[in-house]
Amino acid sequence: MTRHVLKSVPGDRVITEAQRSDPLFIQSVARAMQVLSAFHGVDGALSLAEIAKSAGIDRSAAQRIVHTLRQLGYLRLDKDGRGFLPDIRILDHTHDYLSLNPVVRNATPVLLELRRNTQERVDLSLFDDVRVVYAARMQSKRENFFATLVGHSVPTYCSSGGRAILSKLDDDEVQDIIARSDRTPLTPRTITDPERVMSKVHEAREQGFALAREEILIGEIALGVPIMGHDGRPCGAIHIAGSLSDWHEEAFRDRFFPLAAEAALAISRF
Template sequence: MQRTMRSLLNQRVITENQRNDPLFLQSVARAMQVLSAFHTADGAMSLSEIAQQAGIDRSAAQRIVHTLRELGYLKRDNENSGFLPELRILDHTLDYLSLNPVIRNATPVLLELRRNIRERVDLSLFDDTRVVYAARMQSKRETFFATLVGHSVPTFCSSGGRAILSRLNDNEVRDILDRSDLNPVTPRTITDPVAILDKVQEAREQGYALAREEILIGEIALGVAITDKHDRPCGAIHVAGSLSDWTTDAFRDRVFPLASEAARAISRF
């Protein structure tokens, strides 16, 4: 199974600065910690599991879960053995997808790119040590995880992630690598920081990043960064194909000109 990265708010304990912030509502933070507990779940979670994962006591978890059920954000599973997210959470997903200017501007461009290339085209958004897929245009060969909006992969080893890193300065890149979990996703994932920096420099020089079998065995992917109006990287276009269909040179020569043009059309929104 492909490695999945999720944001965990990434703190289970409210910090001292947050406690002293008069505008910070600890009750809201705990509710979000409860919802975030499901990021690591493989199925329904019990109250005790939710409390442990959220870093709160069981009594607090019970009250928060009850409130979220009443509001339509959590539900009992069919076997009544635990709790699951409810449909209403998707309302907020739609809010994000429809109101985000990058996604809104990118969608017609990505559709045209997918028609021209006829391989999988993804839009990812930059979130520090990971990139999060916000749009996915499928090809004929897919896995379950390759279809999911919200799925994320490490910045350091994905083609789009390295393309994004190539638009940052070396100190910023090193800081991200220092805070990244550099464990391999596949046996071919490059995890040595010096080798990753070399790949980032290569992407700076070429205008794109290539990753061969670093996220999925048998797959080659090319990434091109998308920048905002301040010329800062905010996301990337990824195009992925099968190594049974493409050589590296043929894939690069076919994909890079079209992906680069698409990235320019989306950038500086």
């Protein structure tokens, strides 16, 4: 099965002139984060030259930053000693984010109950502009490795949770997100035409949920319901995903929309 991981592209993290002129902005810290961002979406260790190129810095700067991050436990040599990989200290920051995020913390017992009631995969995603990032994943027995990873992300415009989130934004903002999205199809069934995507968003706005059929994974149907933040804007979504070999679309919708809506409302109240 193809792995699809949408991440912030390191090249998009270039230091702008406005940041350079900001007296509080520390460029060396920004370059260190660019080095760590070089590992987004890769499938193996990176050489020093590959890190420098991806991070948009010269080899000498990359060497110093990589050495520092190795000393601090954020990078390590691979088993062959020829490339570098993220190290265990990065997980400390993942734990900090998840444990201190009130949506994730308050959603956990709700998601556990939802998983028990549905017996299908249940995900919590957080809204990050053109992508949604999975912050909690409660898989079914048939999931593959990447479908269980926290931090995996998918495009907002074509995922069930993403469209549910977009349904709570005004059309101008939705169109801007769609226009800035990389609309390379993930499967032959991914809807990429902006007008058709907008139609799906309007449909979700009317129904209170979004359905995506084989747009992220072939053979999968997913239902998404938005989670609202205290500011009245959507902050994330609940996804319930099942197999088309087990479910017809209408039966899936009728069975799981009420459960997902109740769970999303419970989380939004926190």
